[in-house]
Amino acid sequence: MTASIRLPSSIDVAVIGAGAAGLAAGRRLAAAGVDCVVLEARDRIGGRAHTVERDGFGLDMGCGWLHSADANPLVGLAQAARFTVDDTPPPWQQQAFDLGLSRAEQAQLGEAFEAFGARVAEAAAAGQDRPASDLFVAGERWNGLIDAISGALNGATFAEVSTLDYDAYADTGANLRVVEGYGTLVAALGHAVPVVLNAPVSRIDRRGPVIKIETARGMIEAKAVILTLPTSVLAGEAVRFDPPLPDLIEAAAGAPLGLASKLHMTVDGAEDFPIDSQLWGRTDTAQTGGYHLRPFGRPMIEAYFGGDLAWGLEVGGEAAFLDFAASELSDLLGSSFRRRIRPVATSLWGADVFARGAYSHVLPGQGDPDSGARARLARPVEDRIFVAGEATSKAFYGTAHGAWAEGERAAVEAIVALGVDPRLSSVPEDDGDRGG
Known part of the structure; x- marks a missing residue:
């Protein structure tokens, strides 16, 4: 279980959202020695990777399958953290x-x-x-x-x-499951990440040399921001940008969350x-x-x-x-x-104001890999605002491991922008704890 920390007044990098992308970014930043904090609107971490305990079982309300398991970095992390990875074939091919x-x-x-x-x-x-x-x-x-x-x-x-x-x-056609729950795994992998819970962000002011972030818990200043909010939340302008970022909002609208x-x-x-x-x-x-x-x-x-x-x-x-x-x-x-x-x-992800859907699809006319919605979402703003999530993953969108990899990608971009050599750090593979 991740305990919420107090909101600092200033930080090198503020990560917004403690889903798979945000937690991966926080882990990568911390491994590089970058002072960071993850701001989470909910009272828990994991985002759309969420497991609930019912009748003695861990039930996944969001993602439940380790898709493309032979190319999925979370498989090794699950095994290293002593989770039970089940290889029973999925039932989709038969009635x-x-x-x-x-x-x-x-x-x-x-x-x-x-x-x-x-x-x-x-x-x-x-x-x-x-x-x-x-x-x-x-x-x-x-x-x-x-x-x-x-x-x-x-x-x-x-x-x-x-x-x-x-x-x-x-x-890749390879699919595995986590018996304890995919959401339990993601939360366990984020247990050491510094997270401020119950801290929805309402405004990002980028008019000065430092970025000012308004949250329900107060104001924080940061040199860089990693945004991992769902596209439907961004497109709905739940967060206000000063000055506005119309290109980012339009890109998010081009890759809305389905349900x-x-x-x-x-x-x-x-x-x-x-x-x-x-x-x-x-x-x-x-x-x-x-x-x-x-x-x-x-x-x-x-x-x-x-x-x-x-x-x-x-x-x-x-x-x-x-x-x-x-x-x-x-x-x-x-x-x-x-x-x-x-x-x-x-699950009621559409009614969840912090999700507004389940995972992204790109609308017709917005699918170009170089200039379409996902590519535009992933472009840094002023080399200090970076966007990550399943919606920025071109090959593994709609998946937790796609979000995880994108969180790491954005973290490396932020690390480089701060002048830190990302090759000097590594993220441990066994620091999750399924009992934690």
Whole structure:
């Protein structure tokens, strides 16, 4: 557990946001001997990497998979910190009991999705920055379910996703999990980082030789700032810049956060279901949930809702999520199934004023890797304001490890700007403590 420190009056580098990017930046700065502090609006660290304890289990409300595990720096950090890394294959490639989708239809869906991806890649190779949905085959049976998959991947339908940006994602296909929770891991890795909690930033004044930062806990001056706020928070101008930074705000608006929401449920008679299996509620629409049955072998179901469906359900809160899930699962498993499930935790990232969504996607027309939204976000301002987060990661956007790597990148930029040689420092790999 990270204890909040007092707000200092001045600092070399102020990091805004204690999610994966902010904590990675804080670790890297501290390793270089740079005096730094991380300012966090919430009363906890981790940001959208957040694990809650329910019924004796660590349930991830945000990120839950160590994606691209063979290229993911957090895998080694998790192992060094003695977390339990699980290598059970993900359930995404099959429909439990073949309910609603025969084996042949599952194969057809897989082929249709691969063919769609190939068409997107071809368009991207030709430099076309257009809605990925333009590459649907008109009238194809699987378009709705492919858009439901986009809700999980992007938090938005493919009509809102740039072909260039979608194609730039570099998934290696290797996926692992942390039994104790991904959020628990990220928080443990940040336990030694100096963090001021309950300190939302309202204004950044860059008119003088030092940057003045107004927070709910008071004013702090810094030589440099690393911004790790979600793009929808930046675009919503929750933080005021003096003078304004319209290019930064426009870039953030070009890579808004989509929404992916989770509902964790316990289920009676869980032994009826195969461990780590999945069901899609429906196969003819994007307005459907994905249901991970018995994750880690637990007597639970993790329901996943993306895009417009998630935004709509958030309006009704946990009750709306439960009613939707119960209806879909009852249609598949029988009307009595509704009585077998009980909600234990629901994520509401869209309603969270410090998140305003789950993870970023780039709008059509904003996907150019050199001049698009992500590239513009990552450009330093006056060589003293640096931006980092999953939204600045071109190859691993939407992931905690993408945010982590970007936090380290921004920290190195700040270190160099301060005249410190970043090669003189290294970050320890085993300073996390899963019990801490």
